Amino acid sequence: MLGWFLQKRKMGKDEVPLITRRTTRSSSATAISTKNNVVESTTSTNICSPSPIDLLYGGEPIDLDVLLSNFPGRHPQIRELLQILGPLNAPMLPVFVYGGPSTGKTGILLQLFRHLNRPFVYSSCRTCYSPRILFESVLNQLSYHQKNSTNGYSSVKRCEKPSDFVNFLREALVGIVKSLKENRRKSKSSKKLERSIDGNMVYLIFDKLELVKDWDKSSTILPLLFNLDSMLNIPEVGLIFISSTPPDTFYSSMGYIEPIPLYFPTYNEDDLRQILVRNQANPKLYSSFLDVVLRPFCRITRRLDELSAVFSPLFIEYCKPLNDLAIVPNEDLKRKLFSNLQPHISLFLNETFRVLSQSSLGAERTKDGEPRGSKSKVGTCEDSDELDFHMSTSAKYLLISAFLASRNPATLDASFFDSRGGSADGRKRRRKPSEMAKGQKEAEEQELLSKGPGSFPLERLLAIFQCITSVAEDSLGEEVQEEDSLEVEGQNNPLMSDVLLQLSTLCNANFIVKGGTCPLEGSTRYRSVVSEDLALKVAKSVKFPLAKYVYRR
Amino acid sequence: MVNRNAAEKALNLIRSRLCNPNFIFRPLCDSPDSNYSKLKFIVSSSVTEACNNSVLLLGPRGTGKVAVLELVLEDLLLEYPDMITLSGGVVFQIRLNGLLHSDDNSALKEIARQLCVEHQLVFSKMASFDDNSEFMIAMLRECGLAHKTVVFVLDEFDLFTQGKQRLLYALLDAMQSVTSQAVFIGVSCRLDADQLLEKRVKSRFSHRKLLFLPPSEEEIYRLLDHVLSLPVDSNLPHDYAMEFNAKLHSMFSDERFRQIIDSFMNFSPTVRHLVKFLFRAVSDMDLKLSNLSFENFKSAISSLQRQPKMECLRDCSILELYILVCMKRLEVKEQNSYSFSAVMKEYKSIHDSFQTSDYYSQDVCLRAFEHILQRGLVCFADGRGRIQSTEFRPVKLLISFAELSQGLKAHHLCPAILQKLAA
Numbered sequence: 007m008l009g010w011f012l013q014k015r016k017m018g019k020d021e022v023p024l025i026t027r028r029t030t031r032s033s034s035a036t037a038i039s040t041k042n043n044v045v046e047s048t049t050s051t052n053i054c055s056p057s058p059i060d061l062l063y064g065g066e067p068i069d070l071d072v073l074l075s076n077f078p079g080r081h082p083q084i085r086e087l088l089q090i091l092g093p094l095n096a097p098m099l100p101v102f103v104y105g106g107p108s109t110g111k112t113g114i115l116l117q118l119f120r121h122l123n124r125p126f127v128y129s130s131c132r133t134c135y136s137p138r139i140l141f142e143s144v145l146n147q148l149s150y151h152q153k154n155s156t157n158g159y160s161s162v163k164r165c166e167k168p169s170d171f172v173n174f175l176r177e178a179l180v181g182i183v184k185s186l187k188e189n190r191r192k193s194k195s196s197k198k199l200e201r202s203i204d205g206n207m208v209y210l211i212f213d214k215l216e217l218v219k220d221w222d223k224s225s226t227i228l229p230l231l232f233n234l235d236s237m238l239n240i241p242e243v244g245l246i247f248i249s250s251t252p253p254d255t256f257y258s259s260m261g262y263i264e265p266i267p268l269y270f271p272t273y274n275e276d277d278l279r280q281i282l283v284r285n286q287a288n289p290k291l292y293s294s295f296l297d298v299v300l301r302p303f304c305r306i307t308r309r310l311d312e313l314s315a316v317f318s319p320l321f322i323e324y325c326k327p328l329n330d331l332a333i334v335p336n337e338d339l340k341r342k343l344f345s346n347l348q349p350h351i352s353l354f355l356n357e358t359f360r361v362l363s364q365s366s367l368g369a370e371r372t373k374d375g376e377p378r379g380s381k382s383k384v385g386t387c388e389d390s391d392e393l394d395f396h397m398s399t400s401a402k403y404l405l406i407s408a409f410l411a412s413r414n415p416a417t418l419d420a421s422f423f424d425s426r427g428g429s430a431d432g433r434k435r436r437r438k439p440s441e442m443a444k445g446q447k448e449a450e451e452q453e454l455l456s457k458g459p460g461s462f463p464l465e466r467l468l469a470i471f472q473c474i475t476s477v478a479e480d481s482l483g484e485e486v487q488e489e490d491s492l493e494v495e496g497q498n499n500p501l502m503s504d505v506l507l508q509l510s511t512l513c514n515a516n517f518i519v520k521g522g523t524c525p526l527e528g529s530t531r532y533r534s535v536v537s538e539d540l541a542l543k544v545a546k547s548v549k550f551p552l553a554k555y556v557y558r559r
Numbered sequence: 560m561v562n563r564n565a566a567e568k569a570l571n572l573i574r575s576r577l578c579n580p581n582f583i584f585r586p587l588c589d590s591p592d593s594n595y596s597k598l599k600f601i602v603s604s605s606v607t608e609a610c611n612n613s614v615l616l617l618g619p620r621g622t623g624k625v626a627v628l629e630l631v632l633e634d635l636l637l638e639y640p641d642m643i644t645l646s647g648g649v650v651f652q653i654r655l656n657g658l659l660h661s662d663d664n665s666a667l668k669e670i671a672r673q674l675c676v677e678h679q680l681v682f683s684k685m686a687s688f689d690d691n692s693e694f695m696i697a698m699l700r701e702c703g704l705a706h707k708t709v710v711f712v713l714d715e716f717d718l719f720t721q722g723k724q725r726l727l728y729a730l731l732d733a734m735q736s737v738t739s740q741a742v743f744i745g746v747s748c749r750l751d752a753d754q755l756l757e758k759r760v761k762s763r764f765s766h767r768k769l770l771f772l773p774p775s776e777e778e779i780y781r782l783l784d785h786v787l788s789l790p791v792d793s794n795l796p797h798d799y800a801m802e803f804n805a806k807l808h809s810m811f812s813d814e815r816f817r818q819i820i821d822s823f824m825n826f827s828p829t830v831r832h833l834v835k836f837l838f839r840a841v842s843d844m845d846l847k848l849s850n851l852s853f854e855n856f857k858s859a860i861s862s863l864q865r866q867p868k869m870e871c872l873r874d875c876s877i878l879e880l881y882i883l884v885c886m887k888r889l890e891v892k893e894q895n896s897y898s899f900s901a902v903m904k905e906y907k908s909i910h911d912s913f914q915t916s917d918y919y920s921q922d923v924c925l926r927a928f929e930h931i932l933q934r935g936l937v938c939f940a941d942g943r944g945r946i947q948s949t950e951f952r953p954v955k956l957l958i959s960f961a962e963l964s965q966g967l968k969a970h971h972l973c974p975a976i977l978q979k980l981a982a
C-alpha cells in the first residue's frame with residue numbers, strides 16, 4: 007500500500023537503493039496509486055557532503071491541504087498529530103500511534119514530516135528484526151552512513167548492547183542538534199538556495215513496535231525504548247512509536263511512563279468508499295460497483311489492503327459485459343451488471359485469495375501483511391472440483407498416505423491395508439453402538455478437534471504409501487498377489503529416494519509439517535495438515551477411493 | 560497577528576517547561592521536610608564532612624525521584640564552588656541504569672568509562688572486571704584525597720539486585736573505607752528494593768530510604784500554576800501574559816475544572832501523568848484564541864483515558880465478532896481448552912440453528928481469526944506453538960464477557976442475533 011516509500015531520501019553519490027528502508031509493503035492497492043508519481047521525481051542530486059538534510063523526507067514539502075486530501079477519513083488524526091508535534095522547535099513528549107493494519111499510520115506520519123520539513127529517523131522493526139540491527143540502523147541514519155560496497159555493507163558502528171546504543175545515540179543526537187542550531191544561525195545570515203530544515207528538533211520513529219514483543223530480548227528492549235526519552239533527556243529529540251496493537255498489549259512488570267496514545271481507528275464504510283473511488287478511471291462506474299460489493303465485504307473485513315486486493319479482479323468481472331468503460335451507468339444498466347456479478351460475489355466472499363490458473367498468469371495476487379495466511383492449504387479454490395496446482399502422481403499418493411496416517415489410528419493400519427485389500431468388514435463388526443460407546447465417540451471427537459491431526463513416523467508413511475500405490479495398481483490391472491509387495495519394495499529402491507524428495511517438497515509446501523522428534527523412537531515425526539476436502543479432491547484426481555480408508559468413529 | 564505570534568511563543572515556552580522535569584519539580588522542593596531537603600542534607604554532609612553515604616529513593620514511577628536528585632546535584636554544584644578540582648566541581652556523578660547495565664561486567668565497565676571521561680584518562684575497552692574494580696577503588700581513593708565527592712546514581716536499582724550483586728558489593732564495600740568520599744544513591748520504583756539485597760550487601764548499606772509520594776491536591780495546584788502561568792517580565796507582551804494568567808486563574812477556581820483534575824488524579828496520581836495530561840491539553844491550545852480553555856483539558860482527558868479493548872472491538876468486522884461470540888460460548892460451556900477447529904464447529908452449529916446470513920468458508924474465518932489474534936483480543940493458550948498449525952492450537956479469549964457484550968452493544972453494525980447469542 008505504501009508504495010511511495012520506494013525512494014525517499016535524497017541520495018548521496020553512489021546510488022545504493024535504500025529500498026529496504028521504505029518498502030513496508032509492496033503496492034497492490036490501486037487506491038493510492040497516484041501517490042507513486044509524487045515521489046518518483048526524487049532522483050539523485052548533486053554530490054553533497056553529509057548533513058542533516060539527509061534526514062529530511064525526499065522531494066518537495068507538500069501542503070497541508072494536499073496531505074489532508076491524500077488521506078480521506080483521517081483528518082482528526084492528522085490534526086491531532088500536528089498538535090502533538092507542535093509548532094517549530096517545540097519539544098514534545100513521546101507519542102504512541104496505534105491502530106489496526108492499513109489504517110495509514112506510517113503513511114500519514116511520514117507525509118506529515120514531509121509537510122513539516124523536519125528531520126527524522128525512521129526504523130521499522132520489521133526490517134530491523136533484531137536489537138542489533140535496529141540500533142545500528144538508527145545510528146547509521148544519524149551519522150548519514152549508507153551501507154555500500156565501498157564499506158563492505160558494514161554499519162558505522164558495531165552496537166549490540168543497549169548501553170552502547172544509548173551512549174552512541176546520545177553522542178550522535180547531541181552532534182546533530184548542535185549542527186542544526188548552527189545551520190539555522192548560518193542560514194539566517196546568508197540566504198541560500200539550498201533546501202533548509204525547519205526547526206532544530208530531531209524525531210526518532212520506531213515503526214511496527216508490536217513485532218518487538220516476539221523478539222528474544224523483548225523484556226529488555228521494550229522498556230529501553232519506552233524509557234529512552236528519560237534516559238537521553240535531550241529536549242530536542244522527539245520519540246514516536248507506531249504499533250498495530252494497542253498500548254495495553256505492551257504492559258510488563260517493568261513499567262514505564264506511558265507515551266501519549268494516539269488512536270487510528272479502522273476505516274468505516276464511507277471512508278473506504280472514498281479511498282477506493284480515488285484514482286479510478288471512471289469513478290461513477292466504480293461507485294456503482296462499490297454500492298453492490300462494499301457492504302457484504304465489509305462484514306468480513308474492513309482492512310483496506312485486503313478489500314482492494316479482492317475488488318480489483320471483481321471489478322474486472324463487473325466490467326466484462328461493458329464495451330465502453332467510460333460509460334456512466336444508469337439504473338437499468340446497474341441492475342444488469344449487478345445480476346451479472348452476483349454469482350461471483352458469493353464466490354469471492356468465500357475465499358481469502360485466489361491462485362490464478364495458467365491462463366491468467368502474471369497477475370498473481372498474494373495476500374500481503376498476513377504471514378500465516380499464505381499457508382498453501384488455503385491456496386485452493388474451494389468451489390471447483392479440480393485441483394488448481396500441478397502435482398506429480400506420486401506426490402499425490404504421498405499426500406493421501408500422509409493424510410491417512412494422520413487421521414487413522416496406527417493400530418488400525420493392519421485392518422485397512424491387510425492382504426485382502428482393505429476390507430472394512432472387520433471394522434464394522436467391532437463397532438457396537440451402545441450408549442457408552444457414543445459418549446466415548448463424542449469425547450474422541452473433541453479430542454480430535456483439540457489435538458488436531460496425529461503425527462506419524464516416516465516408516466508408517468512409507469508403508470501406507472507402499473500399500474496404497476500397490477492397491478491402485480491392483481485396481482487398474484488384475485489381482486496381484488500380495489507377496490509381491492515385498493519384492494516391489496526391493497525393486498523400487500531407486501524410487502524410494504524419489505519419494506523422500508517428494509516428501510521434503512510437500513513439507514516445504516506446508517502440506518505436511520515436520521514435528522518434533524519422538525523422545526522414545528528418536529526419529530522425526532510428521533503431521534499432515536491438509537483439510538479433508540483437499541485430500542478428497544486429490545484422491546479423486548488419481549481415482550483413489552479415499553473414503554473407504556478413512557477411519558470414521 | 561501579534562497575538563498569534565505571542566501565543567505560539569507562549570505555547571513553546573509551556574511545552575519546553577513540561578518537557579523539563581527539573582522545572583516541574585522545583586516548586587515541590589521548598590519545604591524543609593521535603594525529600595529535596597533530606598537528600599540535599601545527605602549529599603552535602605558527604606561533601607562537607609568527607610564521609611560516605613548511601614540512600615535509596617523509592618516511589619512509584621513518575622513521582623520525580625530522578626528529577627529531585629538532579630535538582631539537588633545542580634544546586635550543590637552552585638553552592639560549593641570548586642575549591643580543589645581535577646576537572647569540574649566538587650561533586651561529580653556516575654550514572655548507571657538497571658536497564659542498560661544490569662550485568663556486573665558492563666556496569667563496572669561503564670563506571671570506569673565515565674570516570675575516564677570525567678578525568679580525561681584513556682579508557683581501555685579490554686580491561687577485565689578485576690582491572691575495572693581496582694581502577695574504581697583507586698579512583699575513589701584519589702577523589703577522597705582530593706576532597707571530591709563521587710555520587711553513584713543507580714537508576715532502576717531493583718534490576719541490579721538480580722544475580723550475584725557483585726557490583727553492589729564492590730561499591731558498598733569500597734565505601735567502607737575512610738579514605739573515599741562517595742554517595743551511593745539507588746533509585747527504584749519497587750518499594751521493597753532494600754529487601755532484595757543479599758546479606759553481605761545489606762550489612763554495608765545504610766538503610767536510609769526516602770519515600771516519594773504522589774502530590775497532594777494543594778501541591779497539584781501549585782504545580783499547575785507554576786507550569787502554566789506565563790512570566791510577566793519576559794519577551795512576551797505584557798498585556799498578553801497578564802490576560803493569559805488571569806484566564807488561567809479563573810479557570811483554576813472553576814468547579815468543573817477541579818472535577819476534571821480530580822478525576823484524572825484519581826486515575827493516575829503521579830506528577831508525570833499530570834504532566835502528560837497538561838502536555839496534551841496545552842498542545843491542543845487554539846492559537847487564534849491564544850489562551851487555554853476548559854475544552855482543551857476536557858478533550859485531553861478523553862484522548863488520554865482510552866479503552867483499547869473497546870476500540871479493538873469497534874474495529875472488528877461482523878465475522879470477527881461472530882468468532883469472538885463463538886469463543887465466548889465455548890468458554891461459557893466450560894471447555895477449558897479449545898482450538899480454532901472447535902470454534903468453527905460452534906460457528907457452524909450457530910449457523911445451522913439460526914440460519915444466519917453471515918456464514919463463510921473456513922479459510923475466510925481463519926483469516927478473520929488471525930486478525931483478532933493480531934489485535935490481541937485472543938491469544939494462544941500454549942506457549943510453544945510453531946509445530947502445530949493455527950487451527951489446532953488451543954486459544955483463549957483475552958477480554959471479559961462483560962467487555963464483549965458492551966463492545967457488541969457499542970458496535971453500530973452488530974446484528975441483533977449476535978447480541979442474543981452472546982448474552
